[in-house]
Amino acid sequence: LNTQDFRKHAHVMADWMADYFENVEHYPVMSQVKPGEIKSQLPGSFNESPEKFEEIFKDFEKIIMPGITHWESPNFFAYFPASKSKASVLAEMVTATLGVQGMVWLTSPAATELEDRMMEWMRDLLGLSAEWTGSIQDTASTGTFNALITAREKASGYQINQKGFAGMPQYRIYASEQAHSSIDKNVKIAGFGIDNLVKIPVDKNFAMIPEKLEVAVREDLAKGFHPLFVLGAMGTTGTTAVDPLDKIGQIAQTYNLWYHVDAAYSGAALIVPEFRWMSKGMEMADSMVFNPHKWLFTNFDCNLYYVKDPKALTQAYSITPEYLKTDTDTEVNNYRDWHIQLGRRFRALKLWFVLRSFGAEELRQIIRHHCEWADWLKEEIEQSTQFELLAPVPVNLVCFRYNDGKMSEEELNAFNEKLMKEINASGKIFMTHTKLNGKYTLRWVGGHPELTKGHVERAWALMKEMAAHLGR
Numbered sequence: 001l002n003t004q005d006f007r008k009h010a011h012v013m014a015d016w017m018a019d020y021f022e023n024v025e026h027y028p029v030m031s032q033v034k035p036g037e038i039k040s041q042l043p044g045s046f047n048e049s050p051e052k053f054e055e056i057f058k059d060f061e062k063i064i065m066p067g068i069t070h071w072e073s074p075n076f077f078a079y080f081p082a083s084k085s086k087a088s089v090l091a092e093m094v095t096a097t098l099g100v101q102g103m104v105w106l107t108s109p110a111a112t113e114l115e116d117r118m119m120e121w122m123r124d125l126l127g128l129s130a131e132w133t134g135s136i137q138d139t140a141s142t143g144t145f146n147a148l149i150t151a152r153e154k155a156s157g158y159q160i161n162q163k164g165f166a167g168m169p170q171y172r173i174y175a176s177e178q179a180h181s182s183i184d185k186n187v188k189i190a191g192f193g194i195d196n197l198v199k200i201p202v203d204k205n206f207a208m209i210p211e212k213l214e215v216a217v218r219e220d221l222a223k224g225f226h227p228l229f230v231l232g233a234m235g236t237t238g239t240t241a242v243d244p245l246d247k248i249g250q251i252a253q254t255y256n257l258w259y260h261v262d263a264a265y266s267g268a269a270l271i272v273p274e275f276r277w278m279s280k281g282m283e284m285a286d287s288m289v290f291n292p293h294k295w296l297f298t299n300f301d302c303n304l305y306y307v308k309d310p311k312a313l314t315q316a317y318s319i320t321p322e323y324l325k326t327d328t329d330t331e332v333n334n335y336r337d338w339h340i341q342l343g344r345r346f347r348a349l350k351l352w353f354v355l356r357s358f359g360a361e362e363l364r365q366i367i368r369h370h371c372e373w374a375d376w377l378k379e380e381i382e383q384s385t386q387f388e389l390l391a392p393v394p395v396n397l398v399c400f401r402y403n404d405g406k407m408s409e410e411e412l413n414a415f416n417e418k419l420m421k422e423i424n425a426s427g428k429i430f431m432t433h434t435k436l437n438g439k440y441t442l443r444w445v446g447g448h449p450e451l452t453k454g455h456v457e458r459a460w461a462l463m464k465e466m467a468a469h470l471g472r
């Protein structure tokens with residue numbers, strides 16, 4: 001494509017994008033294709049000669065679009081949202097156009113310095129103290145990995161980096177039974193061995209029982225292990241349960257554990273002062289992760305990794321080959337030393353566009369509304385004789401199931417699975433599930449910036465209608 005072609009197609013594309021935003025609710029939310037259906041329409045090899053952009057785009061609409069699950073739909077109530085806003089899409093267009101590789105300050109000073117500032121703005125918006133600093137990373141999984149590696153290196157005097165694990169103590173890592181699976185994956189790949197991840201039981205609200213954490217740490221000490229790291233969840237994936245961060249923090253301090261807080265999802269609610277009860281004790285932590293790409297309207301990927309002691313992190317990660325040395329190395333942040341990969345996307349731009357285009361007050365208003373409407377749904381479920389609430393609703397995730405009191409546990413599980421599949425097959429809304437105490441649990445989470453109470457009411461009406469349609 002030459003520049004003239006680019007301009008022409010970009011205009012068409014901008015119209016397509018605006019039309020998509022306007023019409024997204026007309027698509028089935030969950031893609032209705034069968035496995036292999038998309039691939040079978042794609043030729044096994046591609047042609048030697050160039051094709052017209054119009055042809056490529058026509059195929060995109062015909063072949064690819066039916067295989068898209070519409071995360072952009074306000075009727076997407078599955079997993080956790082990857083909610084974004086139009087401002088962040090515009091920023092991504094600019095980011096792709098500039099193609100900046102922000103690995104060191106010199107490779108685009110604006111990328112580094114905007115990131116410095118965005119981490120400060122976000123820290124203030126979340127109500128964190130000035131002790132915290134950090135950088136933008138791809139995902140929360142990566143952030144938690146950084147925390148584990150830093151804890152490992154700091155505890156070993158940076159010896160594991162140097163010599164490997166031989167002769168080192170058996171380090172132990174603690175997280176609740178409800179913590180996100182990224183801790184399991186990270187423990188494996190950071191070399192600790194998954195048997196050294198100790199899962200701490202949860203209470204009836206699915207939050208870690210801190211007394212059990214202390215018992216586990218003491219038992220490990222008695223066995224000669226080295227308790228190293230504890231993860232507290234501020235919003236678990238299953239139910240958005242909030243671990244008692246203050247009590248965990250006190251235990252971390254007593255036993256000298258690295259304390260990491262996973263606020264990947266619910267962190268967004270901290271911009272609203274009423275929700276800051278959830279972060280009580282977070283100030284005792286050494287590191288924390290929060291994903292604006294989940295519920296702060298900034299498109300994937302955008303994770304904020306905050307630390308109190310960035311030097312410990314960079315000491316664990318820093319490698320400076322000759323070709324990366326610059327004159328400003330001692331004066332600036334070179335964010336390549338803050339994570340595994342060298343190259344890094346210019347993610348700060350979309351956060352800047354989002355924060356400025358909404359303004360703090362509107363962001364707070366949207367989050368408040370999402371939580372109010374989740375509360376409304378929770379109350380409807382509590383008042384219903386046919387549905388039952390299965391977990392508290394601290395923010396905007398509602399966990400529930402159909403239960404008319406006439407089925408065995410086994411029948412209930414089968415019925416709720418069927419109900420969810422029917423609802424999703426309707427294409428009107430999309431929800432996913434988890435299992436809580438063996439119960440098949442429907443999860444409803446509303447996090448789209450343009451969600452309205454009407455969407456929530458229609459979703460609830462559909463669930464009742466579908467249950468009736470299935471003969472209940």
Ligand code: PLP
Pocket residue numbers: 080138139140141142180182235236237262263264265291303
């Ligand atoms: N932590 C929590 C609580 C999550 O819910 C998730 C994903 O849903 C993650 C971590 C992992 O997030 P990411 O996809 O950014 O690695």
